[in-house]
Amino acid sequence: xxxxxxxxxxxxxxxxxxxxxxxxxxxxxxxxxxxxxxLFQMLLEQRGLTPERWWDSALSKPxxxxxxxxxxxxxxxxxxxxxxxxxxxxxxxxxxASEGTFEFSGVCSFMQGxxxxxxxxxxxxxxEDCIRxxxxxxxxxxxxxxxxxxxxxxxxLSIPSDDSLDWQVAASLPAxxxxxxxxxxxxxxxxxxxxxQTGLMILAADQSLFTNGMLWHGDNAIFAIQVAELLCRSxxxxxxxxxxxxxxxxxxxxxxxxxxxxxxxxTPPPNVNPPEPDFQTxxxxxxxxxxxxxxxNLMNExxxxxxxxxRPLSYSRTVVLILLILATLFVLxxxxxxxxxxxDFPRPRLLQSVFGVMSARQIANAELGGAIVVLARDLCAExxxxxVEADWIKLLSERSNATIKGLSHSQxxxxxxxxxxxxxxxxxxxxxxxxxxxxxxIKELRERHRMSPSGTVPK
Numbered sequence: 001x002x003x004x005x006x007x008x009x010x011x012x013x014x015x016x017x018x019x020x021x022x023x024x025x026x027x028x029x030x031x032x033x034x035x036x037x038x039l040f041q042m043l044l045e046q047r048g049l050t051p052e053r054w055w056d057s058a059l060s061k062p063x064x065x066x067x068x069x070x071x072x073x074x075x076x077x078x079x080x081x082x083x084x085x086x087x088x089x090x091x092x093x094x095x096x097a098s099e100g101t102f103e104f105s106g107v108c109s110f111m112q113g114x115x116x117x118x119x120x121x122x123x124x125x126x127x128e129d130c131i132r133x134x135x136x137x138x139x140x141x142x143x144x145x146x147x148x149x150x151x152x153x154x155x156x157l158s159i160p161s162d163d164s165l166d167w168q169v170a171a172s173l174p175a176x177x178x179x180x181x182x183x184x185x186x187x188x189x190x191x192x193x194x195x196x197q198t199g200l201m202i203l204a205a206d207q208s209l210f211t212n213g214m215l216w217h218g219d220n221a222i223f224a225i226q227v228a229e230l231l232c233r234s235x236x237x238x239x240x241x242x243x244x245x246x247x248x249x250x251x252x253x254x255x256x257x258x259x260x261x262x263x264x265x266x267t268p269p270p271n272v273n274p275p276e277p278d279f280q281t282x283x284x285x286x287x288x289x290x291x292x293x294x295x296x297n298l299m300n301e302x303x304x305x306x307x308x309x310x311r312p313l314s315y316s317r318t319v320v321l322i323l324l325i326l327a328t329l330f331v332l333x334x335x336x337x338x339x340x341x342x343x344d345f346p347r348p349r350l351l352q353s354v355f356g357v358m359s360a361r362q363i364a365n366a367e368l369g370g371a372i373v374v375l376a377r378d379l380c381a382e383x384x385x386x387x388v389e390a391d392w393i394k395l396l397s398e399r400s401n402a403t404i405k406g407l408s409h410s411q412x413x414x415x416x417x418x419x420x421x422x423x424x425x426x427x428x429x430x431x432x433x434x435x436x437x438x439x440x441x442i443k444e445l446r447e448r449h450r451m452s453p454s455g456t457v458p459k
Contacts, residue, residue, distance in 0.1 A: 033256050034213025037070065041241055041251035043228040044068075049239035051250035058240035059083055060370075062092035062199075065238040066231045069095070070207045073102040073110070075245025081105060086425040088191075088199040089164060093231045097204040099155040107162045108189065110205060111182070113155040119176040124150045124217065132218065133187060135172040142170055142190065142202075142226050149187075150218035154206035156185035164424070165191030165201060198234075202227065212256075368435040369426040376422035379442050383449055389423050411448075414441035 045051065049066060052058045058065045067087065069076070073096065076084075081104060088094050096104070101112040116128040124130040133149040149171060160167045170188040177183050187206065193199035208214045215221045241248045248254070380392040395415075407415065418441065 034211065035208075036212050036254065036256050037210055037241065037243060037248065038251040038254050038256055039212045039215055040068075040210040040224055040228070041239075041248065041254075043225055044232065044239050044241075045250060045252075047228060047232040048237065049232060050237060051248075051253075052238045052240045053247055053249075055080070055240065055242075055247070058238055059087045059092070061238065062087050062090040063234065064236055065240065066093045066236050067095070068097075068231075068239070068241045070097045070210065070242065071244035072100055073098045073104075074100075078105060085162075088193070088201045090425050090427065091193075091198045091234075093200045093233075093236060095202045095204075095227065095231060097207040097210055099153060099206050099208070101155075104203075107191075107201075108160040108203065109158040110203075111156045111158065111185070113182075113205075114153045115156065115173060115177050115179070115182045117174065117176065118178050119174065122174045122176065129153050131174065131177065133171050133173065135174065135184075137168060137170050140168060140170045140190065142188075142223065142230060144226060146219040146223050146226075148218045149209065149223060150214065150220055151187065151206040152208045152214060154187065154208075156182045156187060157189055157203060157205045159186065160189055160191065160203075162191070165193060165199065167191045200230065202231075368430040368432070372430060372435055372438050373421055373426050375439065375442050376418045376426075379418060379446055380422045382446065392419055392422060395419065407448075411441075411445065414438075415445060418442055418445070 041051075044066065052065070058067055065087075067084065069084075084094055085106060098110055099113050100110065102110040104110065114129050115131065117123045117131045118128075120126075122132050124132050130150060130152050131154065133151055134147070136143045136146060136149070154173075156173055168190045169186045170190050171186070173182055173185055173187055175184050187204070189201075189203040191201040191203075204210075209220060210224055210227075215224055380395070381387055384391045384395055386392070418438065421438070
């Protein structure tokens with residue numbers, strides 16, 4: 001039933017968008033509509049997500065946010081992609097879809113298409129670059145009820161190198177595609193955190209899977225609905241939707257969903273009030289209204305359906321009274337639309353810096369996780385002399401036990417916890433007592449390191 005309701009809503013939205021005039025350069029043409037993501041945005045927002053306008057704001061609350069990045073992925077810097085990995089590690093939901101070449105550092109590689117089907121049975125509508133994908137993982141919940149996906153000018157993905165998530169290949173390309181390097185390669189990857197209902201990452205090598213024009217082919221619509229349901233789990237409330245590096249507004253604010261303006265709409269002269277109708281015009285209008293009511297036999301229809309235990313006179317008076325009340329409400333509503341919007345007087349307030357406001361809010365809300373991550377990463381960089389996380393992990397490996405030989409058992413435990421925070425991050429909400437304990441441990445490890453003549457933690 002839920003799938004039927006959402007599909008009907010998608011059909012309604014498409015009908016409104018396609019009502020725009022065709023053959024012009026207006027952004028509401030069919031070509032722009034087919035390449036847009038309004039229908040998929042609608043699926044997400046109909047499940048309670050509120051559109052977010054800022055990247056930093058969405059990533060600061062991983063457990064409440066869904067982030068969707070489509071199109072050219074090179075608009076985000078490597079630092080921001082590292083933040084996206086930590087966002088998933090802290091419980092966020094991330095969907096990345098692109099058919100271009102891109103190296104998602106530490107996760108996998110996106111290989112650019114255009115992949116074509118050499119076998120005619122794998123072609124959709126006889127187009128060689130429109131491929132029927134039937135190699136699907138049957139027990140994956142995203143593909144429940146999905147028999148085939150249809151992709152257009154798709155690329156492919158490499159096997160993921162990230163071991164922090166449990167990865168599943170949800171869909172793979174056919175074994176007869178060209179180029180040869182694409183044969184049997186992953187098309188859709190799903191990575192889940194080992195803890196249930198926490199971090200989630202979905203990667204797709206074809207962004208058109210989620211565009212308006214491709215949702216109607218194959219079982220793409222069912223797949224998109226189930227992706228939206230999975231992303232919105234755990235009570236998430238925020239949605240950041242990016243396309244080619246630009247944050248998209250909500251689907252209701254998109255120009256593709258707005259009705260087009262008439263081409264020849266008369267414009268009244270500026271600053272000129274329309275003339276008041278004279279008495280004869282008003283009289284003709286009133287007579288026309290009365291004639292229309294009489295011809296429609298409105299009063300007789302209402303009196304025919306009156307309640308059996310009510311007198312005709314009382315019923316007619318009640319009907320007239322209801323009509324008068326509705327007319328009065330309509331007049332009041334029209335008058336309220338013409339009220340003057342006077343600006344409020346500004347209230348005097350003390351000026352504060354942005355840093356002071358943000359710091360006070362973070363302390364009040366116990367949002368100390370970001371600060372402890374910065375301290376932990378700075379300590380690991382100082383101990384190892386490197387900015388690479390792999391070198392930090394080697395600090396506790398078997399080959400580096402001599403480096404921490406002089407530490408006590410409690411200091412080794414503190415170093416292990418600090419290293420885990422530096423690599424995997426920490427929760428946003430951290431108690432003040434825990435923050436002070438970790439800060440004291442970091443301070444002691446740094447002082448011990450600096451007192452060592454060798455420049456490392458003393459033996």
